[in-house]
Amino acid sequence: MAQNMVVRSTGPSASSYPAGKKMANDAKISLKAQDQVTILTKSGTRVLKGPGTYSLTEGSGSAASASRRLSSFISNRGSSRARTGAVRAAGNVAVETPSNPNLWFLDVTKGGKFCVADANALVVWRPDYTGSATASIVEPENGKVTEIIWRKGNPLKAWPKDVLPVTNGATYRLLGSNVPQSVEVDFVVLQNRPTDLDDAASILIENGCTGQLDLLVETLNLNNGDSANQG
Known part of the structure; x- marks a missing residue:
């Protein structure tokens, strides 16, 4: 099943959803008040705010359009x-x-x-x-x-x-x-240049390149016009 990756997490549940954590499409995310988690999906990003429980299958969109728009940005x-x-x-x-x-x-x-x-x-x-x-x-x-x-x-x-x-x-x-x-x-x-969004996000998180990770998230949000899901 397609993976989803946490790229940013704040609040009381941050330790349960650290940056770099991957989850399957059928995963459930339970958040408390003050929690905010940004998820990189195949179609862009989703920002989840607590309190609430979310399914990653909800709100998934087309991966192709996001990939085409962002290919030059990460290549x-x-x-x-x-x-x-x-x-x-x-x-x-x-x-x-x-x-x-x-x-x-x-x-x-x-x-x-x-x-x-x-x-x-x-x-x-x-x-x-x-x-x-x-x-x-x-x-x-x-x-x-x-x-x-x-x-x-x-x-x-x-x-x-x-x-x-x-x-x-x-x-x-x-x-x-x-x-x-x-x-x-x-x-x-880097020894190997990332070839897609998942690779890019994983490498930036692994190496502590937080400024570029922030830029990646910002660019994804601008491209997909994603709004936060709030419980």
Whole structure:
């Protein structure tokens, strides 16, 4: 039977439904008040809120459409065009916040563990590409600084791998010119590139790449328009 995977869990029952837990389609999920569990299914995501008991067979949809929409996002063939995310208000003007269009693009504003799908083709992405910008990459061990430059309108820049090798366990500090504070990134170079959503989610959970896992969940929610099930 098709598997369903927990990708996020909070509340009193979180220990019963840890991230990475897989369940069959006929599984029942019993939640208490304050519980919230996000499940990756073959058709996208479901967000379950307690109290209540849920069957994973309810609300299942077509896997094909979700897979087609998300194939480039997880295959390292993402577009250079950023998709639109949430909209926030800036005075009386609505500002569209772009979101990272590819799971394997390194967001210059995000720190923590970062899973690298292809060490020879790592790309650095910036959310604000209205003008030109730079980013300083600092090697913590010796303090050496390498700069990368984005041209106006371009959100992507290849990681300078000839100067700064992308190796498993390597740590770098990044500071973008339009970013309020620096972030530290720890590379986890994957042996095998994930081929589907299940593989991608499992690998991100296993390696502690929580920023990318959050991005994966956010992207799935935007694509399937899923609403939370509440008891």
